[in-house]
Amino acid sequence: MNLPWVERADQDGLLAAVTVSRIETFTRRYYGLFNDRRFDEAEALVHPEAVFSYPAAKEHFIGPAGYRELAQRWTAAFPDAELTITDVIVIGDIACTAWIGSGTHLGTLDIPGFPPIPPTMRAVQLPMCETIRVVDGMVVESRMVFDAEELRRLGL
Incomplete structure (x- = not known):
């Protein structure tokens, strides 16, 4: 039996899967x-009016210059x-990305919303x-969160 809504559901599901895959691939890149x-x-992947924010900060960074x-x-x-x-995890047009930033703390850490850390x-x-x-293949918004207590635990 050929049911038009089943065919449409399959197409929508495929489109959603393709979108999720594209956004995850974009994010990893x-x-x-x-x-x-x-x-x-x-920077070329950042919309000119993209907003980068940290919930702990009152400061926002805008566009490619903000990313830089x-x-x-x-x-x-x-x-x-x-x-x-x-x-x-991709939901709609948003990628929620968990990651670990690692490195050797050799310079002053200037995180928005916190005093500089020598x-x-x-x-x-x-x-x-x-x-x-x-x-449309561009970052239009970014919100970054972390546990401030983790900074203290790491001696920062």
Whole structure:
């Protein structure tokens, strides 16, 4: 029996699966560009009006320049920084990404919403969670959260 709504459901399911796959692939590529220090390429994936925010901060970073500033702040503090994705869950156009930021704390860490943290010379691993909204192949919104207590535990 040929039921039109079943065919439509199959098509919608396939479209949803393709979208989820594309957003996860996009997200992994985006983090990979950071790890490879290919910031120009990562910036090209950021919408000019994208908003980057930390819930703990009142400060927002806008567009490719905002991405660049955040990337530079992180790599100034951790020149050997590496972001390791531990999980990606995609819901609609949002990728919720759990990752671990690791590196040696050799420079001042300037995290929005916190006082600057002078170098400790310690190797650290900081669990983070970032939600990234992707529309038309571009980051339009990013919210990053982490446990501030984890910074203290790591001696930062």
